[in-house]
Amino acid sequence: MPETQPPLAAVRPHETTHHGRTITDAYHWLRDPGYPTVENGEILDHLKAENAWFEAAMAPHAELIDTLHAEMKGRMREDDEGVPQKDGDWLYWWAFETGGQYRLWYRKPVGGGDAQLILSEPKEAEGKDYFRLGALAISPDGRLAAWAADANGAERFTLRIRDLSTATDIETVSEVANGAIVWSAASDAVAYTEVNDNWRTFRARLHRLGDDPAAALTLYEETADIGFNVGLGRTQDRRWIIVSTGDHETSEVRLVPADDPTQPPLLVSHRQAGRQYSVDSAHGKLWILTNDEHVNFRLAEAHVGDPGWWTTVIAGSDSVYLRGVSSFARHLVISERVDGLDQIRLRTYDGEEHRIPFPEASYTAGLAGNPEYDPPAYRLAYASMVTPDTVADYHPDTGTLETLKVREVPSGYDPAAYATERLTITARDGAKVPVSIVYPQGFPRDGSGKLFLYGYGAYGIAIPPGFSTSRLSLLDRGYAYAIAHIRGGDDLGYGWYLAGKKERRWNAFTDFVDAAKGLIAAGFASAGTIAINGGSAGGELMGVVANTDPDLWGAVVADVPFVDVLNTMLDDSLPLTPGEWPEWGNPITDPAAFDLIADYSPYENVRAQAYPPMLITGGLNDPRVTYWEPAKWAARLRATKTDDNALLLKINMGAGHGGKSGRFDSLRETAEAYAFVLTQMGYP
Numbered sequence: 036m037p038e039t040q041p042p043l044a045a046v047r048p049h050e051t052t053h054h055g056r057t058i059t060d061a062y063h064w065l066r067d068p069g070y071p072t073v074e075n076g077e078i079l080d081h082l083k084a085e086n087a088w089f090e091a092a093m094a095p096h097a098e099l100i101d102t103l104h105a106e107m108k109g110r111m112r113e114d115d116e117g118v119p120q121k122d123g124d125w126l127y128w129w130a131f132e133t134g135g136q137y138r139l140w141y142r143k144p145v146g147g148g149d150a151q152l153i154l155s156e157p158k159e160a161e162g163k164d165y166f167r168l169g170a171l172a173i174s175p176d177g178r179l180a181a182w183a184a185d186a187n188g189a190e191r192f193t194l195r196i197r198d199l200s201t202a203t204d205i206e207t208v209s210e211v212a213n214g215a216i217v218w219s220a221a222s223d224a225v226a227y228t229e230v231n232d233n234w235r236t237f238r239a240r241l242h243r244l245g246d247d248p249a250a251a252l253t254l255y256e257e258t259a260d261i262g263f264n265v266g267l268g269r270t271q272d273r274r275w276i277i278v279s280t281g282d283h284e285t286s287e288v289r290l291v292p293a294d295d296p297t298q299p300p301l302l303v304s305h306r307q308a309g310r311q312y313s314v315d316s317a318h319g320k321l322w323i324l325t326n327d328e329h330v331n332f333r334l335a336e337a338h339v340g341d342p343g344w345w346t347t348v349i350a351g352s353d354s355v356y357l358r359g360v361s362s363f364a365r366h367l368v369i370s371e372r373v374d375g376l377d378q379i380r381l382r383t384y385d386g387e388e389h390r391i392p393f394p395e396a397s398y399t400a401g402l403a404g405n406p407e408y409d410p411p412a413y414r415l416a417y418a419s420m421v422t423p424d425t426v427a428d429y430h431p432d433t434g435t436l437e438t439l440k441v442r443e444v445p446s447g448y449d450p451a452a453y454a455t456e457r458l459t460i461t462a463r464d465g466a467k468v469p470v471s472i473v474y475p476q477g478f479p480r481d482g483s484g485k486l487f488l489y490g491y492g493a494y495g496i497a498i499p500p501g502f503s504t505s506r507l508s509l510l511d512r513g514y515a516y517a518i519a520h521i522r523g524g525d526d527l528g529y530g531w532y533l534a535g536k537k538e539r540r541w542n543a544f545t546d547f548v549d550a551a552k553g554l555i556a557a558g559f560a561s562a563g564t565i566a567i568n569g570g571s572a573g574g575e576l577m578g579v580v581a582n583t584d585p586d587l588w589g590a591v592v593a594d595v596p597f598v599d600v601l602n603t604m605l606d607d608s609l610p611l612t613p614g615e616w617p618e619w620g621n622p623i624t625d626p627a628a629f630d631l632i633a634d635y636s637p638y639e640n641v642r643a644q645a646y647p648p649m650l651i652t653g654g655l656n657d658p659r660v661t662y663w664e665p666a667k668w669a670a671r672l673r674a675t676k677t678d679d680n681a682l683l684l685k686i687n688m689g690a691g692h693g694g695k696s697g698r699f700d701s702l703r704e705t706a707e708a709y710a711f712v713l714t715q716m717g718y719p
Contacts, residue, residue, distance in 0.1 A: 234610035317362035399499030460553030492523035493572035570594030578637025
């Protein structure tokens with residue numbers, strides 16, 4: 036029988052006291068004490084009831100969901116394939132079969148020959164509700180592939196070694212790998228990182244082929260700081276395996292010789308609180324990007340014999356935010372951001388430099404691939420809100436961009452049917468907040484239109500003004516779509532990030548509200564005709580602004596939302612909590628941090644008021660935002676709010692932080708979210 040009433044979670048007050056303040060959590064019981072295993076029948080029954088209520092509420096809109104899904108699929112080339120990338124003697128690329136949910140990975144000899152299938156994701160995903168390829172690395176001699184996959188969304192990957200001559204897996208190295216895989220120069224060993232029971236990437240190991248995996252050599256294990264995570268990479272010249280450790284504020288790097296990885300790692304420089312640095316290698320030198328002297332980073336060089344002595348190559352700048360450096364044989368290729376827009380600078384080792392020109396006033400651009408040390412051209416990715424994803428090679432000798440592929444939209448796409456702008460809106464404290472917006476030609480600027488506004492604003496992650504084929508389903512129904520580049524991201528430099536974290540966290544929330552009000556003032560919408568969306572930390576944003584300014588929003592979609600901030604940051608047994616304290620503050624030891632988080636945490640601040648229609652999603656296996664955060668939030672909202680607007684919770688019972696894994700299944704979830712927005716805001 037169809038569900039007729041939303042599920043009401045039982046109220047069972049649970050009290051904890053910190054700094055003399057008592058927190059009462061009526062829905063604490065929704066957290067299974069056996070997590071990450073969730074077997075409590077009452078909890079599972081409640082989540083299933085929420086899913087049934089979601090299905091019942093969306094059933095009348097099934098035709099619209101099907102239409103949206105079909106539109107989104109129609110804009111996707113079903114037999115799409117990537118542009119081949121040269122790496123040594125081979126060209127590598129991926130492809131989809133028509134109707135396929137997952138990629139096939141291929142290669143063929145540079146001089147010509149038949150394509151060889153390296154890995155079939157469809158085959159590996161067969162019979163599974165979830166599949167995600169986490170890493171794929173080919174050995175330098177081209178004979179073997181190391182690959183890691185997750186079969187349930189918990190982000191614990193099984194790492195295997197495949198013999199490419201027989202297409203069979205010959206070793207299972209780890210069941211708890213997570214992150215990049217790096218081969219030794221001799222193709223006889225792989226370096227990888229592992230997570231512990233608390234899902235912290237705590238060590239890097241080296242497995243020599245043929246040995247017992249349990250006897251793998253530990254390259255580095257983080258024991259000094261439980262909030263640090265260990266990562267792997269390799270230098271562009273392939274001389275070194277990079278072993279990094281750090282949190283959101285501090286980093287430390289060691290280098291392991293790729294030709295003799297059993298040697299003791301070379302420490303580049305001891306960690307210093309608040310200092311970040313990254314390292315690449317070329318021409319016998321280390322090239323280091325660091326924020327030690329300027330918030331927007333500087334580029335320095337060092338000799339391997341004295342890696343901690345850094346000499347400035349490019350000084351830090353208030354106007355130029357240095358974001359990354361790759362040291363190729365002929366150029367340092369520097370990724371940077373100027374006035375919020377991506378730039379790519381090429382600098383020779385003699386100091387001559389220039390930027391790659393891009394044609395639009397608002398766009399996103401960056402390096403894409405480039406595995407070789409001395410390529411004839413640099414592979415780039417480019418897009419804007421009206422320009423589909425483009426792959427191009429930049430030829431430095433001629434200064435020309437060669438377009439290799441533009442994303443196809445099989446059902447048709449006319450960029451002239453849309454317009455895009457980059458606005459600057461003044462926040463309440465005078466900060467200038469950029470907003471990227473795209474809308475159909477002829478969109479009314481008298482406040483009568485409808486707007487979809489996206490925000491994130493955390494971890495120094497910028498949201499680029501890129502292209503989306505799914506978004507066209509909103510634009511073609513008369514919506515404008517905007518991205519608010521609020522503080523907490525690094526859109527306008529690293530200082531923009533710092534201005535939205537910890538004690539200044541409220542800036543991210545008020546920036547978003549002020550961006551919405553600025554868009555209303557510019558005629559793009561009116562109060563109540565703005566749908567908003569954010570996920571994870573962006574879901575926290577959704578929760579805060581739904582509490583503070585509910586009348587502004589016509590609908591809210593909060594994906595895997597980090598909304599139980601205070602309780603999570605008070606629990607250092609949870610996977611991510613210690614590593615998150617530099618981002619949010621540590622309420623266990625700091626009463627001021629406790630008070631600040633308690634002041635904005637969405638779950639704690641649900642109040643008896645009218646809320647807009649809300650769709651909340653989560654994943655049962657999500658190790659980043661645990662399932663009980665959206666479940667508790669929905670329960671508290673349903674018991675407290677004073678309106679009759681829709682409140683829906685959907686928990687993916689076999690997935691994690693990213694939702695369903697197949698490309699069409701993922702589109703289906705987007706179609707559901709868009710159908711919710713459209714119908715709650717008066718469509719058709």
